[in-house]
Amino acid sequence: MNWAWGLGVAILVVQGCAAPQRVEPAETSESLGAINFLLITLDTLRADHLGSYGYARPTSPALDALAHEATRFADVTCSMPTTLPSHLTILTGLTPREHGVRRNGELPGGELHSIFHRLKDRFGARTAAVTAARVLDPKYLGGLGLDELFFGDDAAPKVRQVAASEVVRRGLRWLDDLGFGMHSEGEEGAAGVSASRPPFALWLHFFDTHEPYDPEPAVARRFTGGYSGSLGTELSVDFLVGLNDSAADGSLGAADRRYIADLYDAEIAELDRVLGDLFTELRRRGLWDDLLVVVIGDHGQAHGEDGFWGHGERLLEPVIRVPFVLKEPGQRTGRVVESPVETLDLVPTLVELLGIEESLKLRGRSLVPALRGEELEARAYRVVERRFYPKEPLRQGVALQAGGWKLVAYHEAEGTDYRLGRREGEGGLDGEDFFNRTVPEARLLAEALADLRGQRPRDSPVDAGDRELLRALGYVD
Numbered sequence: 114m115n116w117a118w119g120l121g122v123a124i125l126v127v128q129g130c131a132a133p134q135r136v137e138p139a140e141t142s143e144s145l146g147a148i149n150f151l152l153i154t155l156d157t158l159r160a161d162h163l164g165s166y167g168y169a170r171p172t173s174p175a176l177d178a179l180a181h182e183a184t185r186f187a188d189v190t191c192s193m194p195t196t197l198p199s200h201l202t203i204l205t206g207l208t209p210r211e212h213g214v215r216r217n218g219e220l221p222g223g224e225l226h227s228i229f230h231r232l233k234d235r236f237g238a239r240t241a242a243v244t245a246a247r248v249l250d251p252k253y254l255g256g257l258g259l260d261e262l263f264f265g266d267d268a269a270p271k272v273r274q275v276a277a278s279e280v281v282r283r284g285l286r287w288l289d290d291l292g293f294g295m296h297s298e299g300e301e302g303a304a305g306v307s308a309s310r311p312p313f314a315l316w317l318h319f320f321d322t323h324e325p326y327d328p329e330p331a332v333a334r335r336f337t338g339g340y341s342g343s344l345g346t347e348l349s350v351d352f353l354v355g356l357n358d359s360a361a362d363g364s365l366g367a368a369d370r371r372y373i374a375d376l377y378d379a380e381i382a383e384l385d386r387v388l389g390d391l392f393t394e395l396r397r398r399g400l401w402d403d404l405l406v407v408v409i410g411d412h413g414q415a416h417g418e419d420g421f422w423g424h425g426e427r428l429l430e431p432v433i434r435v436p437f438v439l440k441e442p443g444q445r446t447g448r449v450v451e452s453p454v455e456t457l458d459l460v461p462t463l464v465e466l467l468g469i470e471e472s473l474k475l476r477g478r479s480l481v482p483a484l485r486g487e488e489l490e491a492r493a494y495r496v497v498e499r500r501f502y503p504k505e506p507l508r509q510g511v512a513l514q515a516g517g518w519k520l521v522a523y524h525e526a527e528g529t530d531y532r533l534g535r536r537e538g539e540g541g542l543d544g545e546d547f548f549n550r551t552v553p554e555a556r557l558l559a560e561a562l563a564d565l566r567g568q569r570p571r572d573s574p575v576d577a578g579d580r581e582l583l584r585a586l587g588y589v590d
């Protein structure tokens with residue numbers, strides 16, 4: 114156990130963190146300048162169900178192939194396992210406390226300086242987002258520097274969720290409109306950035322692996338073969354969220370549990386196929402090689418670990434660990450960074466990589482040294498917060514991680530439940546509890562929790578229609 118303490122101050126010296134894999138420095142110049150940028154956010158995709166993150170089943174050949182020619186961060190945590198706050202952290206480099214949105218359905222208080230603002234200001238980039246769920250309705254994303262925001266379909270304005278294929282179709286149409294479509298044969302350089310055509314920054318959000326689990330039957334069969342239990346081929350949000358009732362959870366047999374994870378895997382495979390088609394199309398358009406690509410998750414998903422299903426509420430490892438892959442323009446050689454990083458680090462990384470002058474002091478750190486094969490400076494600890502419950506404002510949760518250890522505190526009306534343990538293992542430690550108030554780590558946790566409780570966020574109302582939609586997706590205040 115490698116902890117050291119200084120006189121009541123929460124200073125944590127982390128030793129024994131795995132060093133990043135040493136690789137040859139990339140061939141790119143110091144900063145990339147004006148390039149096209151594709152950001153893909155994968156909603157509800159737990160990292161350990163992807164082949165490139167060690168999963169044994171063939172869920173993700175396209176994402177694995179991308180990781181093979183990119184930098185893959187092996188140990189990544191989100192800031193808060195709730196869609197809107199987590200995305201706002203990814204897009205702004207601000208913690209949920211800093212950007213002020215700590216639950217779904219809450220409008221940001223104003224303009225949030227995002228990566229899209231920076232790309233517009235610095236390079237005149239054209240910016241757009243296509244989101245796939247009502248929790249990321251354009252009205253929540255209005256102050257993020259996006260020229261265009263697409264959600265749903267004009268023909269079905271009330272839709273709650275949009276399939277991956279539709280997200281890709283809309284994104285490619287936007288590229289067509291900008292002149293980044295297919296160009297005629299022999300027309301050299303048509304795919305590149307030029308004075309008359311500024312770069313693009315396109316964000317595509319994919320929600321397919323979120324509840325409900327209803328993969329195409331043909332894909333489902335590849336993963337669920339042999340199941341003969343009573344669960345159907347479509348598992349609703351209500352059913353899956355309802356498993357948090359201990360009687361419902363207790364009624365599942367081992368085969369049922371496996372089957373639920375199988376359907377989730379089928380959802381990943383279906384999404385991965387669409388992403389593979391997208392990557393192929395971008396290659397066909399001549400855009401791929403010079404494209405900066407980031408694939409990152411907003412949070413994971415629990416499947417009954419420690420009796421918990423879903424995300425948001427508990428800070429279990431499957432819930433807070435996400436994939437994060439970054440392909441630099443021209444990169445063809447993959448590398449793996451084992452050092453712990455956070456989704457909070459994306460914006461500072463892009464800022465340095467693209468040579469953008471930064472006026473904000475961001476808490477995240479640039480991961481560019483890791484892209485160059487250098488060791489990252491050790492960080493004391495990572496923080497993941499639980500969402501805010503407006504009707505129970507004192508209900509808070511926080512996880513702190515350092516090295517192989519993790520501290521979790523859930524503050525509820527009846528008191529605070531503290532846990533301390535090793536991160537790895539079944540259930541990601543929350544199942545075991547060898548917390549002891551006399552150990553020094555307890556102080557760090559107590560301080561972090563007191564800090565959270567001392568800063569109560571705004572409580573802006575969620576309109577009734579949104580409340581229904583959020584409830585339908587399993588987000589009930």
Ligand SMILES: [Zn+2]
Nearest residue numbers: 156157196411
């Ligand atoms: Zn989400």
